[in-house]
Amino acid sequence: MKAISSRDNPMVKRLHALANSARERRKLGETLLDGAHLLDAALQQQWPLKAIVVSDSGCAQLEIEDLLARCAHDIPRYQLPDALFAHISPVDSPSGVIAIIDLLPEPDPARLADSAALSAHSLVVLDGVQDPGNLGTILRTAAAAGVRDVLLTPGCSGAWSPRALRAGMGAHFGLRIHERVDAVDVLGAFRGAILATALGEGARSLYELELDAPVAWLFGAEGQGVSPALLACASQRVIIPMAGDVESLNVAAAVAVCLFEQARQRRRR
Amino acid sequence: MKAISSRDNPMVKRLHALANSARERRKLGETLLDGAHLLDAALQQQWPLKAIVVSDSGCAQLEIEDLLARCAHDIPRYQLPDALFAHISPVDSPSGVIAIIDLLPEPDPARLADSAALSAHSLVVLDGVQDPGNLGTILRTAAAAGVRDVLLTPGCSGAWSPRALRAGMGAHFGLRIHERVDAVDVLGAFRGAILATALGEGARSLYELELDAPVAWLFGAEGQGVSPALLACASQRVIIPMAGDVESLNVAAAVAVCLFEQARQRRRR
Numbered sequence: 001m002k003a004i005s006s007r008d009n010p011m012v013k014r015l016h017a018l019a020n021s022a023r024e025r026r027k028l029g030e031t032l033l034d035g036a037h038l039l040d041a042a043l044q045q046q047w048p049l050k051a052i053v054v055s056d057s058g059c060a061q062l063e064i065e066d067l068l069a070r071c072a073h074d075i076p077r078y079q080l081p082d083a084l085f086a087h088i089s090p091v092d093s094p095s096g097v098i099a100i101i102d103l104l105p106e107p108d109p110a111r112l113a114d115s116a117a118l119s120a121h122s123l124v125v126l127d128g129v130q131d132p133g134n135l136g137t138i139l140r141t142a143a144a145a146g147v148r149d150v151l152l153t154p155g156c157s158g159a160w161s162p163r164a165l166r167a168g169m170g171a172h173f174g175l176r177i178h179e180r181v182d183a184v185d186v187l188g189a190f191r192g193a194i195l196a197t198a199l200g201e202g203a204r205s206l207y208e209l210e211l212d213a214p215v216a217w218l219f220g221a222e223g224q225g226v227s228p229a230l231l232a233c234a235s236q237r238v239i240i241p242m243a244g245d246v247e248s249l250n251v252a253a254a255v256a257v258c259l260f261e262q263a264r265q266r267r268r269r
Numbered sequence: 270m271k272a273i274s275s276r277d278n279p280m281v282k283r284l285h286a287l288a289n290s291a292r293e294r295r296k297l298g299e300t301l302l303d304g305a306h307l308l309d310a311a312l313q314q315q316w317p318l319k320a321i322v323v324s325d326s327g328c329a330q331l332e333i334e335d336l337l338a339r340c341a342h343d344i345p346r347y348q349l350p351d352a353l354f355a356h357i358s359p360v361d362s363p364s365g366v367i368a369i370i371d372l373l374p375e376p377d378p379a380r381l382a383d384s385a386a387l388s389a390h391s392l393v394v395l396d397g398v399q400d401p402g403n404l405g406t407i408l409r410t411a412a413a414a415g416v417r418d419v420l421l422t423p424g425c426s427g428a429w430s431p432r433a434l435r436a437g438m439g440a441h442f443g444l445r446i447h448e449r450v451d452a453v454d455v456l457g458a459f460r461g462a463i464l465a466t467a468l469g470e471g472a473r474s475l476y477e478l479e480l481d482a483p484v485a486w487l488f489g490a491e492g493q494g495v496s497p498a499l500l501a502c503a504s505q506r507v508i509i510p511m512a513g514d515v516e517s518l519n520v521a522a523a524v525a526v527c528l529f530e531q532a533r534q535r536r537r538r
Contacts, residue, residue: 044514133402137519146512167519174513207533240529241536243415244443245313249525250406250436256522257529260509264476264530267510 001054001077007087011078015053015088018100022158029103031160035095036063041170042099043070051076051100055085058096067097090162103160104177112151112178112186119191121148122214122262125183127230128155128221129251135159136167137252138219143171145259151181153230155221183218187233190216196226196234197254203237211262219258222251270323270346276356280347284322284357287369291427298372300429304364305332310439311368312339319369320345324354327365336366359431372429373446381420381447381455388460390417391483391531394452396499397424397490398520404428405436406521407488412440414528420450422499424490452487456502459485465495465503466523472506480531488524491517 004012017024018032025031030050033039042049052075058064059079068077086094112118124142129135135157142150152159159168159177187194195209196218218234220226226234240249240257249257273281286293287301294300299319302308311318321344327333328348337346355363380386393411398404404426411419421428428437428446447455456463464478465487487503489495495503509518509526518526 137522140515140519141522143513144509144511144515144518169517169519171515174515207536240413241532242413243532244412246409246413246440246443248438249413250409250438250521252519252522253406253410253525256518256525260526260530261533263510263512267476 019090033099045173049099053098115189123149125151127153132157132163136164139168140171288359302368314442322367384458392418394420396422401426401432405433408437409440480534
């Protein structure tokens with residue numbers, strides 16, 4: 001364990017940049033896992049860690065000690081005084097442990113263009129979902145509903161930001177997340193139903209639909225909804241019936257209702 | 270429209286305090302509605318506004334002009350330069366319009382103790398939900414699912430904070446929100462099923478349950494879950510079946526899945 005005590009240390013500068021700037025994360029090709037829960041989830045999925053950073057008080061926590069024991073021995077480890085750890089922490093209440101991981105390489109275009117592979121399971125397309133908390137919550141919901149592939153259009157928030165990772169609670173490590181995807185192109189290769197949550201002509205209630213077969217679900221940003229180009233790919237518009245004069249759900253709530261209705265129907269088979 | 274240009278103006282100090290401090294909101298018995306959407310929702314429900322504050326650039330927006338025309342003429346109106354408006358805005362990207370409203374008086378204990386009235390409809394009890402964004406999202410989901418009463422234990426975040434209001438998207442004005450409630454006491458008067466989302470002995474799948482009759486739903490904070498005292502009130506523990514090794518959903522996602530499963534079953538009747 002290497003002790004660091006200066007803000008001018010290059011590792012401290014790197015951590016601070018990763019915690020605070022999406023641009024720096026892209027430039028360095030790295031991001032931060034913050035907290036014991038995320039680290040535990042990454043270790044369970046044997047996700048490769050590049051470095052581990054612990055605060056003085058984090059070192060004294062049994063949970064963090066256990067995590068460190070589970071990490072490969074050749075991963076560099078750093079220990080920081082609490083004040084310095086707070087400086088590089090992406091959250092207001094520092095957790096005591098952070099890991100650096102590589103951002104994923106771009107998705108494999110061949111895999112996404114392979115119709116049979118793509119159409120074998122349901123997938124989720126998010127269009128312009130900009131709130132990282134919502135985005136992470138949706139990834140968590142998708143993983144819980146058994147979805148494997150999530151596609152994000154260029155207008156979405158970064159899936160691997162510390163805030164989205166935190167909201168995802170480890171779901172990132174069990175999903176295939178494809179960022180900055182040309183979703184119109186990909187959906188051209190999808191053979192199942194393409195369902196967009198949107199009002200409009202021909203829209204049907206979620207509860208009238210047969211959802212047993214794989215579905216490509218399209219969810220848009222709050223306000224704008226699914227973009228017109230993407231909406232044109234949909235084979236069916238879907239509405240979630242609502243009470244009174246409520247117009248819409250939070251996008252993460254809408255995703256939960258749709259994916260778990262599909263999970264319910266598939267379980268029934 | 271009264272123009273204000275100084276940070277030392279008492280109205281500016283009051284707005285700044287309301288935007289930034291839960292303690293000040295409680296002390297003054299007031300909160301802020303931020304943005305045209307919330308203001309529109311409040312006006313639709315004829316919610317009483319105490320004052321309206323507009324930024325210079327807000328004044329130039331047609332949407333805000335329309336809102337002002339719909340407000341009662343005797344409501345005091347203030348206009349602030351954009352920089353001063355940003356100073357009192359509860360959000361990073363100032364919306365251009367804010368209203369002051371009264372915080373609600375404490376809930377009517379007589380109504381909550383009236384078994385027949387209480388048991389006539391489903392209700393939602395939130396225990397220790399501390400994230401204001403999650404809380405507001407849950408209120409929005411509850412309203413969309415047709416729930417009328419939402420009870421919050423003392424460990425919950427304030428329902429009327431600017432952040433919870435923003436996430437609620439106007440749902441607050443269509444619900445009866447009871448804060449700082451002794452939920453164990455209230456549930457003693459509830460005659461229907463009391464369902465807690467929790468693992469444990471006797472827990473049943475959400476999809477095995479008959480949810481046609483009114484239900485009291487208990488949802489706990491992430492991590493801790495429903496507190497033991499409240500869990501002891503439950504007539505049934507409920508689990509949402511999940512894929513793979515995912516342990517749990519975000520509490521707002523769990524609420525959406527449960528309440529819309531109930532709405533689906535009731536619609537089917």
